[in-house]
Structure formats: C-alpha cells, structure tokens
Amino acid sequence: MxxxxxxxxxxxxxxxxxxxxxxxxxxxxxxxxxxxxxxxxxxxxxxxxxxxxxxxxxxxxxxxxxxxxxxxxxxxxxxxxxxxxxxxxxxxxxxxxxxxxxxxxxxxxxxxxxxxxxxxxxxxxxxxxxxxxxxxxxxxxxxxxxxxxxxxxxxxxxxxxxxxxxxxxxxxxxxxxxxxxxxxxxxxxxxxxxxxxxxxxxxxxxxxxxxxxxxxxxxxxxxxxxxxxxxxxxxxxxxxxxxxxxxxxxxxxxxxxxxxxxxxxxxxxxxxxxxxxxxxxxxxxxxxxxxxxxxxxxxxxxxxxxxxxxxxxxxxxxxxxxxxxxxxxxxxxxxxxxxxxxxxxxxxxxxxxxxxxxxxxxxxxxxxxxxxxxxxxxxxxxxxxxxxxxxxxxxxxxxxxxxGPPRVVAIEIRETESNTVSYRADWVADGADARSLDVSANSALVPGGSYRLWLAFDKPMRFRDANNLIVAYPGQQTDASTGSATLELQDAGGTDVVIPVGNGDVWLDTPGGAPNGYLRYVDDALSAAFTIPAGVAAATPTAAVLAIDNRDFAGLRLDADTSTPVDFAGGRWTAYENARGTAGDEGGEDCSAKPFIAEDPNATPPAGTVTCSAAEAPAPPPPPPPPPSGSGGGGGAIGWLFCLLLAAWRSRFDRVSHCERLVTRPATRRLSFARRLW
CATH class of the missing domain: 3.40.630.10 (Zn peptidases)
Known part of the structure; x- marks a missing residue:
C-alpha cells in the first residue's frame, strides 16, 4: 500500500x-x-x-x-x-x-x-x-x-x-x-x-x-x-x-x-x-x-x-x-x-x-x-x-x-429397534453436468415407530476446537445448534403434518459411514432420532418429504437442487438454487428425499409425490376490499400494495410473510411439532 x-x-x-x-x-x-x-x-x-x-x-x-x-x-x-x-x-x-x-x-x-x-x-x-x-x-x-x-x-x-x-x-x-x-x-x-x-x-x-x-x-x-x-x-x-x-x-x-x-x-x-x-x-x-x-x-x-x-x-x-x-x-x-x-x-x-x-x-x-x-x-x-x-x-x-456451497449427498433412515434400512438415497453422477437421486431402499415408515436419520454432505459442515468440541469458526455463526430437518406430509385425514427430526442428534467424528460414522470428512454427516406420531392417519400409503435446512461453517446455505451442480462464473454462483428452483446466491432447503408413511410396514410406495412447504409458491392475495363509502379509495389499495411488496421481498428468504398470513387458506387441521435445531 x-x-x-x-x-x-x-x-x-x-x-x-x-x-x-x-x-x-x-x-x-x-x-x-x-x-x-x-x-x-x-x-x-x-x-x-x-x-x-x-x-x-x-x-x-x-x-x-x-x-x-x-x-x-x-x-x-x-x-x-x-x-x-x-x-x-x-x-x-x-x-x-x-x-x-x-x-x-x-x-x-x-x-x-x-x-x-x-x-x-x-x-x-x-x-x-x-x-x-x-x-x-x-x-x-x-x-x-x-x-x-x-x-x-x-x-x-x-x-x-x-x-x-x-x-x-x-x-x-x-x-x-x-x-x-x-x-x-x-x-x-x-x-x-x-x-x-x-x-x-x-x-x-x-x-x-x-x-x-x-x-x-x-x-x-x-x-x-x-x-x-x-x-x-x-x-x-x-x-x-x-x-x-x-x-x-x-x-x-x-x-x-x-x-x-x-x-x-x-x-x-x-x-x-x-x-x-x-x-x-x-x-x-x-x-x-x-x-x-x-x-x-x-x-x-x-x-x-x-x-x-x-x-x-x-x-x-x-x-x-x-x-x-x-x-x-x-x-x-x-x-x-x-x-x-x-x-x-x-x-x-x-x-x-x-x-x-x-x-x-x-x-x-x-x-x-x-x-x-x-x-x-x-x-x-x-x-x-x-x-x-x-x-x-x-x-x-x-x-x-x-x-462451494454445501449439498446433501446421501440420506438414510433406519428403524431403530431392528436397525433395518427403511430408506436410502444417494446422489450419483448422471452425465457430465447432472446428478440423479438413486433410491436403493424405500420401505414404509410406520406411525408410532422410532427411526434414526443419517445425513451426509459433501464437505465438513462443522468446526471443532482444540478440545474436539463443535464451536463456531472464529467470527462465524454456524455451530452445533444450526440447521433443522422436518418430515412433512398430509395424512389420509387431510391434516398437514410436520414431524421434527432431531432427538439426540449428533455430528459424527468417527469413520464408517452410515449409521454412526462420517462419510469422507469429519462432521460431513450427522445422526438424528425421530418418531412418527402414532396419531398420524396412514391407512393408505402416504407420500412424505424430508425438508433439510442447514449451513456450512462459513454460513453458506444448502444447494436445494443437487441435480444441477453448482459452479461459479463471472463473480456469482450458477445453478445454486432455493427450494422453489430459483437460482441465485443464497440456496435453501433440500426437499429431494421423499420417503412414505403407511400403517402396513409391507406397503408399496404411493404413486404420488409431495412438495415441501418451502417449495410452494406464495398464495395469491385476495382482492382488495372496497374502499369505505365516501373515501377516495386510495388508502386501502396502497396498504395492500405495501403488503404485496413486503411479501415479495420476504419470499426471497423462504419465509412466510406477514401478508401471507392474511390470505384465506384451506380449512385443514395442522398437526405441528416444534422444529428441532442442530
């Protein structure tokens, strides 16, 4: 200088x-x-x-x-x-x-x-x-x-x-x-x-x-x-x-x-x-x-x-x-x-x-x-x-x-008591510039059953100090509590069900792969326990989606669409997408894993599929109410315009905006559980 x-x-x-x-x-x-x-x-x-x-x-x-x-x-x-x-x-x-x-x-x-x-x-x-x-x-x-x-x-x-x-x-x-x-x-x-x-x-x-x-x-x-x-x-x-x-x-x-x-x-x-x-x-x-x-x-x-x-x-x-x-x-x-x-x-x-x-x-x-x-x-x-x-x-x-931003590379769900693999999926190369999800196991998750999720990523996701404790990298925010996963579905009774995944979750620092070891790097995988609530109605096989939200220890969020490899050109990320498939520089929730739930453990997977809530487009707003009698009619329209602009802005961050809460939604019960973080 x-x-x-x-x-x-x-x-x-x-x-x-x-x-x-x-x-x-x-x-x-x-x-x-x-x-x-x-x-x-x-x-x-x-x-x-x-x-x-x-x-x-x-x-x-x-x-x-x-x-x-x-x-x-x-x-x-x-x-x-x-x-x-x-x-x-x-x-x-x-x-x-x-x-x-x-x-x-x-x-x-x-x-x-x-x-x-x-x-x-x-x-x-x-x-x-x-x-x-x-x-x-x-x-x-x-x-x-x-x-x-x-x-x-x-x-x-x-x-x-x-x-x-x-x-x-x-x-x-x-x-x-x-x-x-x-x-x-x-x-x-x-x-x-x-x-x-x-x-x-x-x-x-x-x-x-x-x-x-x-x-x-x-x-x-x-x-x-x-x-x-x-x-x-x-x-x-x-x-x-x-x-x-x-x-x-x-x-x-x-x-x-x-x-x-x-x-x-x-x-x-x-x-x-x-x-x-x-x-x-x-x-x-x-x-x-x-x-x-x-x-x-x-x-x-x-x-x-x-x-x-x-x-x-x-x-x-x-x-x-x-x-x-x-x-x-x-x-x-x-x-x-x-x-x-x-x-x-x-x-x-x-x-x-x-x-x-x-x-x-x-x-x-x-x-x-x-x-x-x-x-x-x-x-x-x-x-x-x-x-x-x-x-x-x-x-x-x-x-x-x-x-590069992190991505999910493998997902495995095991039934806890028998240690049987219920679901296994791996992202594999599909030509020079694409990947496909290879699902090698997909058996029913049964209401009332206990399971353990093993998730693997393509990079070490956490930083450890000299005492081998997970801490935030100096100056960064990601630590052991960062991230979440939920199993989302609509059961046979029309109820939106959100099941938290993460009871006794742990980042893995020993080798061996699933179910208890990291894949390639220390802390590139985690293990988390969860239970399918007994009250979930699944008389017929019901499609579910695993919504995974996480960040690496530098703060980069997951690439939500692993099928298109992320790259970098002209000073910005390419094919770095959120859950709605929009490319940008922020990433989002990975909703690629889609197991299913059924009361019959021998049921076959349903033909249909389901999207996670993060992938849903914001609901359109209702028409503005008529202006009060005698008024110029401008105030209400301006207020709704503000809400629409606010909703559009907030949707960039995959969050539900205040305006979206004003939208009329289908009259269904929502069985929700507090989201577990890691």
Whole structure:
C-alpha cells in the first residue's frame, strides 16, 4: 500500500531532522536528485532520534535465517528454502513453478497446492483461489502471511477435515514474493533509508521494483546512487485495468506510484499472470493481494450487482474472522480501477478480488512505538507470529467458502429397534453436468415407530476446537445448534403434518459411514432420532418429504437442487438454487428425499409425490376490499400494495410473510411439532 503522509508523533522522543526534500501539492518530491534530499541516508533505531536517526520505539526488525517460522521476519533465502522444502517433501500436495524472472533476472516462484488431479471428489473441475505476496518490497508482513497460509495448508492436508477437504477439492495458487529484487533490497538494508522522514525511499522503504526508466536495465543496489533511490515501477499500478487513467498513479518516473511505460510492461506482472494460469484463471473464485498497512480490504466494484454483492459477502465473512478490526473499502461501482492486480482480476474476469492491507491500522504507535511516519511498514517482531496466524485462519475460511456451497449427498433412515434400512438415497453422477437421486431402499415408515436419520454432505459442515468440541469458526455463526430437518406430509385425514427430526442428534467424528460414522470428512454427516406420531392417519400409503435446512461453517446455505451442480462464473454462483428452483446466491432447503408413511410396514410406495412447504409458491392475495363509502379509495389499495411488496421481498428468504398470513387458506387441521435445531 502507499501511505504518503501519516501523522508524525514525537511522543517521548525528540523529532528527527526532516531533511531538505521539497514537496508539491500532491506530496511528490520535486528535488529528488539533490544531495540534500535524495542523498541523505537515515537509520532506524529503537530510541535514538539524534541527527539522521529515526526512533521507532521498539527494536528494529532484521531478517532471520530460519527454515521455520520465528518471532519476527525470515530472510528471503529462508522463505524460498522453506517453500522448496515443502515442495520436495510433499510432491503429491504441491507443485512449484518458475513463472517468470524479475527485471534483475531473478526467478519468481509460484506454487499450486492441492491434490495432483484437477477434479473434485465427485468429478467436477476443481475451483481455484490465489494469494499474492510482496508486490511492494517494504511490506514484510505480506510474504510472512502468505507463507503461513502455505504452511498450514500442508500441515492440515491429512486432518480428515478442513485440510483434507481443501486438498481434494481446491487448487490454491500462492505467489509468496513477487517483487523479489525490491524485497532483497529492503532486507539488505533493514535499518537504512534515504531521503525524507516524511517520505523515506530506498533501502528498507523501497516500494517499487528495480526498473531503470532510462535504459530499461536493473538498478544497482547502492544507496549512494541517488537516482536509483527514486526510480522503479510501482507494480501495483502496472495492470491494464485503469492504467494511467486517473490520479491513482503517476507518469513521473520518480513517483512512488509511477505506473510504468505501458500496461504489463514489467516482467513481474507478466509472472503474476502466468501464476494465475496455474489455477487455471477461468476456475478462479478468489484473489487476495497481501499488503501492509491500514487494516482494510480495498475492493474493486465492477458495477455487476451480483458479483459485487457476492464479493461483499465474502469480505464480510473474512472480516468477521478478524474480529471486525479490518475495514471494508469498496471502490465506486464501475470505477475502472487504477491498475492494481486486484483490478485486473476483478474487471477482466469478474473474480472477487481485493488489496488486503494488513496491520497496523495507522503506525507503530499501535504497539507502543513512536508512531513516526511510515513506521506502519515495520511491524515489531513480537507481533509477527500472531499476525501470521490470524491471516492464515482468515484465508482458510475464505478458501472453504469459495470451494462451494454445501449439498446433501446421501440420506438414510433406519428403524431403530431392528436397525433395518427403511430408506436410502444417494446422489450419483448422471452425465457430465447432472446428478440423479438413486433410491436403493424405500420401505414404509410406520406411525408410532422410532427411526434414526443419517445425513451426509459433501464437505465438513462443522468446526471443532482444540478440545474436539463443535464451536463456531472464529467470527462465524454456524455451530452445533444450526440447521433443522422436518418430515412433512398430509395424512389420509387431510391434516398437514410436520414431524421434527432431531432427538439426540449428533455430528459424527468417527469413520464408517452410515449409521454412526462420517462419510469422507469429519462432521460431513450427522445422526438424528425421530418418531412418527402414532396419531398420524396412514391407512393408505402416504407420500412424505424430508425438508433439510442447514449451513456450512462459513454460513453458506444448502444447494436445494443437487441435480444441477453448482459452479461459479463471472463473480456469482450458477445453478445454486432455493427450494422453489430459483437460482441465485443464497440456496435453501433440500426437499429431494421423499420417503412414505403407511400403517402396513409391507406397503408399496404411493404413486404420488409431495412438495415441501418451502417449495410452494406464495398464495395469491385476495382482492382488495372496497374502499369505505365516501373515501377516495386510495388508502386501502396502497396498504395492500405495501403488503404485496413486503411479501415479495420476504419470499426471497423462504419465509412466510406477514401478508401471507392474511390470505384465506384451506380449512385443514395442522398437526405441528416444534422444529428441532442442530
């Protein structure tokens, strides 16, 4: 991120000398090559502001050579070695690729994490997500966070839960360090910068790559070369979307936001685009560009209402994981961008994308430091491990969510006493783009009988803490009590019957499948007991429907129509339907399982079928009453119009509206039982 001017606070320290750089109205330095400006070399210290020293108020972080994470920042050589070691020791879980070279000729590495095939467990093309790190050299938080995500994905791949699910069903592309030349320059001079305190440039505060705008070659590494201190291209202004179109970038080669000679002129940006192809890009469902600082998601809004809404909901879920301390920064819809990589993915492909500015919010004062300008780029060593874990936890949730909404894959009902299967149905592939429900058992459920339902889903639906207790994922709402199931029917006497399913229900964390184990992942299945009330009239076989309503631990609701596989294109879900068959981005109740009830346990299934209440179209309203005598007649009609509009709005959420309660309904008794939640 670029923070040109931050509040300068001396606090308990004397203010450092500002230098002789001259700033114009746009805070651009107008005398960069003067020895009194660009030639000044300054040193970060913990508590010394004398002369050209700049006190941070905490120890100055220095890169550490370590293959594993430390309480601080690792050197580039160590980060690269860690990535390569993970690849060599986990060849079936990730693949490394050189996707390009920097302007200085250094290799740029990207990694594709996931199993070796390109299909989900049910044979669909795998979706993809991508994280980019260190596009701006001085933002050391970024590659550390990206590497932590990398490490956790590998560590969790055999956990039979979230990690295995992501490993088998998602391609994760991580480019940990894009601006390798610039990053190495900052690590070569971890305490040293040039120019002005209010806008330090080379050394630890280099932002741009090492492009020499005069001859196109790479800049040298010496801080004594004054011109080098200001040259380079801002790689996050070099994409075509919004290139050189507004004040978000500059044509001045000495500007911090110099956009380069042409769109995608820089080899690093071409490498980023090549990394996206590993996804591949047409399967991409999330792109995060990690930066620092200011704790915000800067989010392009393309003007496509559905795409922008889906992106906003996704960002809201990620912000919740972070406890709400990160802000949402949506751009003006259809603004066109400013040449960022997030603009590239959002505008060109419709992918939910953002520039994710990591902590701190304002400056090092957040950690007890002086708060000197630009100190936000220098996170204290003591905060790095916590930051890494928070960001990794956040993106694991995002990956899980974007892997796809949950769906029911199998339903089984057993008679409790005999353990006999009364009903069994499995969704199976039916060609390349469809599924059908294979019902292998369908015997009568008998009034007065006790049964146990086993439900399996296509992903782990719940999150467990270190004590193996089901809890809400950090910041999310889904827990052990979320969800419901009811058996709905109209009995032989014309009574609408709603039977709650869920007495002693439990999410399953042991293997084995039905009736007491999970199907493929821990907590991808549940078991729930229920009883058919003895008073249900079923002298003749009576069709029933099992209405299943649930959410995964990221809050996504079930795909109500499993026969049409959900996908993602143009920034929105496709074939993601509610119980009425309406496609959108919300999902709904699954009403595909249709057992039957009969007093005779040997009865054959009825020919008819039944729909669940959630699938029924709202009843039409009665005609408006005549206006009172002498009135203009407008008030009543307006009131009913309001009710109709309210009903239409509420029906989007599969709930019965207030207006629907005013509608005359058939005179039938309704035998209802309180809905059991899980």
């Amino acid at each position: 670029m923070r040109l001017l931050l509040p300068f606070a001396a606090l308990a320290f004397a203010a450092p000398a500002l230098g002789d750089c001259v700033f114009d109205a746009n805070f651009e330095i107008t005398n960069p090559f003067d020895a009194s400006c660009g030639g000044v070399i300054r040193t970060y210290t913990e508590d010394n502001n004398v002369g050209t020293n700049i006190a941070l108020g905490y120890p100055v972080p220095r890169p550490v050579d370590s293959l594993t994470a430390v309480d601080g920042f690792r050197s580039y050589a160590s980060l690269l070695a860690r990535h390569q070691d993970l690849w060599l020791t986990n060849p079936d879980a990730l693949r490394g690729s050189i996707v390009g070279q920097t302007i200085g000729g250094r290799d740029i590495w990207a990694y594709r994490l996931g199993d070796s095939d390109s299909s989900t467990i049910d044979g669909r093309p795998e979706p993809a997500v991508m994280l980019n790190g260190a596009i701006h050299a001085r933002e050391w938080q970024s590659p550390e966070a990206a590497t932590e995500v990398f490490e956790q994905l590998i560590e969790l791949q055999d956990d039979v839960g979230l990690g295995r699910y992501l490993h088998e069903n998602l391609n994760v592309v991580i480019l940990p360090v894009l601006n390798v030349d610039g990053f190495l320059q900052t690590q070569m001079f971890p305490e040293t910068v040039t120019a002005d305190v209010q806008q330090p440039r080379d050394g630890r505060m280099r932002r741009k790559n090492l492009r020499n705008p005069v001859n196109g070659s790479a800049l040298d590494a010496s801080l004594a070369t004054v011109a080098d201190n200001f040259w380079g291209v801002d790689l996050n202004r070099n994409s075509a979307e919004g290139f050189a179109q507004n004040a978000g970038s500059s044509s001045s080669v000495t500007s911090l936001v110099y956009h380069g000679a042409a769109p995608a002129s820089e080899p690093e940006i071409l490498a980023l685009q090549a990394a996206a192809a590993l996804g591949p890009v047409n399967r991409m469902r999330l792109y995060g560009d990690l930066h620092s600082f200011s704790q915000i998601f800067f989010t392009p809004q393309t003007g496509d209402a559905r795409r922008d809404a889906v992106t906003g909901q996704l960002v809201a879920a990620l912000r919740a994981v972070l406890g709400g301390k990160y802000r949402f920064g949506p751009e003006l819809p259809g603004g066109g961008g400013i040449g960022t990589t997030a603009d590239y993915f959002a505008y060109r492909f419709g992918i939910p994308a953002w520039t994710h500015e990591l902590e701190p919010l304002d400056s090092g004062a957040q950690y007890g430091g002086t708060g000197v300008s630009h100190s936000g780029f220098i996170l204290p060593d003591s905060e790095v491990a916590r930051m890494r874990d928070e960001i990794a936890r956040t993106y694991l949730l995002g990956f899980y969510r974007q892997a």
